[in-house]
Amino acid sequence: MVSRVTDDYSAMMAAGCAAVCEPAFWAGFDRSSAHGFYDYFRQLTEHEPKRAAKFGLPHFCWLCLNPKEAEDLKLAAEVLAIIPEFLDRPTVLGIGEIGLNKNSRNEMKVLEQHVDLAVKHGQLMLVHTPHLEDKLKGTRLIVDLLKGNRNVKPERVIIDHVEEHTVKLVLDAGMWAGMTLYPESKCSPARAIDMVEMYGNERIWMNSACDWGVSDPLAVPKTALEMRRRGHSAETIDKLIYRNPAVFLGQCPKFKLPANAEI
Amino acid sequence: MTRREILDLYFMDARYKLIDLAAFMDRVERAEGGEDFRMQAFREALKELGKGNKERARSVLLAFSDPTTDPISKAGSKGATGAWPGKGE
Numbered sequence: 001m002v003s004r005v006t007d008d009y010s011a012m013m014a015a016g017c018a019a020v021c022e023p024a025f026w027a028g029f030d031r032s033s034a035h036g037f038y039d040y041f042r043q044l045t046e047h048e049p050k051r052a053a054k055f056g057l058p059h060f061c062w063l064c065l066n067p068k069e070a071e072d073l074k075l076a077a078e079v080l081a082i083i084p085e086f087l088d089r090p091t092v093l094g095i096g097e098i099g100l101n102k103n104s105r106n107e108m109k110v111l112e113q114h115v116d117l118a119v120k121h122g123q124l125m126l127v128h129t130p131h132l133e134d135k136l137k138g139t140r141l142i143v144d145l146l147k148g149n150r151n152v153k154p155e156r157v158i159i160d161h162v163e164e165h166t167v168k169l170v171l172d173a174g175m176w177a178g179m180t181l182y183p184e185s186k187c188s189p190a191r192a193i194d195m196v197e198m199y200g201n202e203r204i205w206m207n208s209a210c211d212w213g214v215s216d217p218l219a220v221p222k223t224a225l226e227m228r229r230r231g232h233s234a235e236t237i238d239k240l241i242y243r244n245p246a247v248f249l250g251q252c253p254k255f256k257l258p259a260n261a262e263i
Numbered sequence: 264m265t266r267r268e269i270l271d272l273y274f275m276d277a278r279y280k281l282i283d284l285a286a287f288m289d290r291v292e293r294a295e296g297g298e299d300f301r302m303q304a305f306r307e308a309l310k311e312l313g314k315g316n317k318e319r320a321r322s323v324l325l326a327f328s329d330p331t332t333d334p335i336s337k338a339g340s341k342g343a344t345g346a347w348p349g350k351g352e
Contacts, residue, residue, distance in 0.1 A: 068341050071337065101341060102339075102340070103338075104338040105334045132346075133327050133347045134329055134343055136329065137331060140332065141334065164320040164321040165321045165328065191320065230264055231268075
């Protein structure tokens, strides 16, 4: 995880994590050229797997130009042109996290180009939805765009960062829903469990935000503990935090877990 | 879980957060300055808590959300403010 220290990999392994899946995302600043992305994709596909492997943690990634840098159409075109070069690498799971940030026209164009790229190369898609006041509108735009493309198989798409006002929209569209857990400002463990209790545990998973802001790589295991406190069975917890992600990610033949990963 | 068990698990945390909200509103009103679209949205969202529906979290999120449907012409900034400023802002 490019934004995290090595101790985080160690802590995830100690907490029982079976694998880490890192999406391509914003660096906290805009990159000055496509060359910056080329180096970033090398970091995600070469360096980070080695760093995680030192602790026995399989590392996978997703590649794209993130929505925060999608306003520049020329840059986006250049970055999209180099992505295919990396798609056959052994730890690349698909295209992501694509999506929207401010719901602008250019963001929509670049999202559409990423979707076409994913379809053309038979890739899974991980889709970011905007945060806060932009989430509802952005999720609607994204779902409509994906549903409007007859070549998109909804079961091969996960829409991330769902909250109480967007989760049903995503599930009703036949796509997977990801709940990203944050220590503050966004979806908490308690609310994620609420959503599971209200909407069920099919085509839904949780992930730990591990970015440049306040975030916690152990948010998923901590939520598992909270589920236990709320009386959920070991089987239910295992489905949500292990088997569901394994089913979705297993659609990519490169996603393999160690034989001893099952808890 | 029973209602009693849920309360045992979460009441103290919710109480703490409710008092923190009250203190936040007092703090804003003690400070000098004019009205702000975020506080307007905040007060609208608060009304949702007093309604009898069982999807208050969803209703609060909707109260803060941009209700429009067309993409904006250009992304002027990357960050979000937490509340929709409304048309023209």
